[in-house]
Structure formats: C-alpha cells, structure tokens
Amino acid sequence: MMKNTAPIGIFDSGIGGLTVVKKLLSFLPNESIIYFGDTARVPYGSKSDDTVIDYTRQDINFLISKNVKLIVAACNTASSVALDKLRKSYKIPIIGMIEPGAESALKRTKNGRIGVIGTYATVSKKAYSKEIHRRNREIEVFEKACPLFVPLAEEGWLKHKATYLIAEEYLAELRELRIDTLILGCTHYPLLSEVIQEVIGQGVSLIDSGTASSSFVKNELDKLAQHSPHAAKSFHEYYVSDLPAKFKHVSEQFLGQPIENLQKIELDYIISLNQ
C-alpha cells in the first residue's frame, strides 16, 4: 500500500475552519496539517461570487505551494460559490463542506425533513438544499439564517443565557417544522452545538461539517492510497493573512488546543502565487 507523508491543506476565510481541523486531527491523527485562514479578508459571505472565486483560487495556490496532497475548503461560502468552478483547473483533490454535509444528513434522516442553519450568505445561496435535492428530490429542506451565532462563538459565550435565548428564537421555527436532522452549515457553529442540541431537542441529529468532511477525506486518501504512515512524524502549521490581537485566544477555543507554529503571511505574497 502506498503512503504519503505530505500534509493535508485546509483553508477558511477566517478561524471557523479550525473546528474542521479539530475533527480531522482526531479522525486521522497521523496526518500533518497546513492551515490557512484569510483573516485579512474575512468574511467571504458578503463578497461577490467573482471575488470569492479569486480569493479561493489564491488560498488553494498558497496551500499547493506548501506541497499538500489534498485540500479541504473549510469555508461554506468558498465551498458553495467557488469549488465547482475551480476544481477542474486542479489535479489535487479538493473537498468542500457542502457535499459531505448533505450526504451525511441524507444518511441520517428518517422522516425526510432536514434543517440547515448558517449565515445569511450561505442560507441565501441554498447550496445545501440544491445538493440534497440533486441526490433526492423528495426530501424537504428548511434553511434558516442564524447570524448572531458567529459573534457569540467568537465571544466564547458558548453557554451564556443570552445564547440560549437567541437559539430559542432562531430554532423555534425549525422545531415546529419537525426536522429530524440539522446541518450546522457554518464552521463556527460546532462551538455552540451543546446549546443548539438542547434547544432543537435531543431527538434531532446534528450534522457537523468537520466530522462529515473528515470521512470524505479518509475515503479519498483510501482511494488514492495516500494516508500518512503511523510511524511518520506529523506536523501542524497555521498561517493567517492578518493577526488581530484576539486571534490567538479565540482560535484556541475553536481548535480545542493551543496553536503552535502560527505565522502571518502577507496578502501581496498570496496574491502573487500562480498555480
């Protein structure tokens, strides 16, 4: 069986993708990771499609320049807007958030009623609905924007009374719609999963993009026989395009451990990279 010790590349518009790294590391502990968070240009959700495609191409080129063997787009906006268009220009496998999330939800639902929560940008694009309906037109999908969840997660108010009240307000409608599966369509939301689970009800399965995409990554590495061998020394490197004062503190909460090997990369350098 072939082996490949090259790292997996993961990018996001900011720090949310660190929840995907966390899941990936627990799922595939032998793998090395190169993370890029485009914190200078966050959020992607409010930008035009053309801009998001440009930025995503630059993010991918940066990771390729680091000799990664596979790329995870740990950003719902980049996944829904740019990946279909960019994949054909690259030989390297690129895994987004939408397909794994949709597929996991379809496997899990019993009553065919799936909820999706995300930012306004993600929900207005209806990427999860389209992906689910491409596979099964019978499923009912209900999308709901929960814009306060991102700043609540970044504030670290993971079980604050205000967080419960806000979750009550956002999720009441989905509860009434009797969904049995809920896709967390934003990489920030796993931090709030305890509150979300409690409010939406224990009977509803939560689909976390990190877990869903990690199993896609594993399958892809299986298929290509590119897993890192057990004995290999793994490394984790983190790059950001800007380093706000609060980054380190917040990012540790997302990753679940302190971040080491964190470097700022100049945007000019990222923009200058070509495939």
Place this chain on the structure above:
Amino acid sequence: MMKNTAPIGIFDSGIGGLTVVKKLLSFLPNESIIYFGDTARVPYGSKSDDTVIDYTRQDINFLISKNVKLIVAACNTASSVALDKLRKSYKIPIIGMIEPGAESALKRTKNGRIGVIGTYATVSKKAYSKEIHRRNREIEVFEKACPLFVPLAEEGWLKHKATYLIAEEYLAELRELRIDTLILGCTHYPLLSEVIQEVIGQGVSLIDSGTASSSFVKNELDKLAQHSPHAAKSFHEYYVSDLPAKFKHVSEQFLGQPIENLQKIELDYIISLNQ
C-alpha cells in the same frame, strides 16, 4: 452671507454611518447628502492600518468626484486610523467621529469619568482615550469592547431580552466604575441606545457620534459660510460597493426612513479614482 448648495459627503465601511446621516438630516435639513458605504470591504476594523488608509483615501476621492463641499468620515476605524494622515493631502474639510465624540463627552462629564464602548478594533486603538487626554489629562477614560452590539443592531433586535442580557454583561463593569458619560464609539450603537441607557442607568449621558459630529459640521459650514440656503432643493443619494440581499431592510432601520436613490458602484471604479 455666502451659500453653497453642494452636497455633504459621508462615508462608512458599511451601513453604520446611516445613523450619522439620520442625525445630520434632522440637524441640517436644508443640506443635500451623498453617502458611500463600502459594503464590499466591510469591516475596516480587522484590516491593517495601511489598508484602512488606502480604502479611506478611495472613499474620500469618490465623494470628491461627486463635488461635495465637506466630508464626514462616519466610521470610527477610518477616523482613528486614517484621517490624521490623509487630511493634509486634501483642501476639503473632513470631519471624523473621534474629535466630536471626545469634545462632547468632555463638555458633558461632571465627575471626570468617561466610558467608551466600541468594537474590539476601536477599543484596542484607544483613539477616544488619546483624544480626551490630549485635551485634559485628568480625565479617567474606560474603554470596553461590545462586539455583539453590531450584529444585534443589524438583526434589528433592538429591545430583545437577549439584547438586555448582553448589555448587562458588557456594561456591568462600566457601571461599577461610576462613569457619568458614555461615548457610543460605533455608529451602529445608537440603534441600541434605549437598552444601553436603561442598563447603564438614567444618570449617565450617552454621547452619540452622529449628534456630536453634526454640530461640528454646522460649525464648519458657519465658519466657511457654506450652508445650503433654505429655498434650495435638497437631494440624498446613496452608493454602496456591494448590495447584499438584506441591505435595504437593514439600512432603513439605521436611517429611520426608506432609502431612495440607492446605487451600486463597482469597486474597480472606486479604486481607479485619483484625487
């Protein structure tokens, strides 16, 4: 007395500056307004100083291309980072948020204890503290970041129970510090002034940048004899660099009236403008 029917130009990184327009229109109802919201590149607070200076220069050049007679930088980040550096390159008067806010607070405080609330970016730059201390070193200034206030204002949750809880958490410290004056150091915050006033206590004077800067604008127009005459037909034009689906709805809440004459301007065009 000389008169000038040219419009006043106002810019912000997004929609927050509309609360300043609202105050300006009620204060100087004869004046015409050209507003530019750089919604494609919001927020400025997370960008480097050089980037904020570049963007601010472009925003100013765009307004100058519209033949405005005076410019209001209705953005705390642009005001604190860029104006000192840019003012000397322009003949046109440019009024920011920091000086008017600081001056109003100094006039209002009796016990010499002033609070400032704003985003993480604004508070970490301590622009209000510096401006206040430049005028009076004896004053005690306490700055506190309230990052959830922006998304709460944009959600329109202006009197939600969650908003009260969040305000309680943010403002408890300032209440204990016995401030008698509180600067709303973010143009979004006037939407939450009722909750903020109730939580901080009726004895504390709130300083709203819109009101404070409007009186600076009036003084400047007095000085230059550039007021628009009563009989002139005023007009209000709004430009944004991107138009998210929710813009119209949210912006009306900020402005207090429906927005007419709203146009999207391509960023490429903005960037191409030179003084």
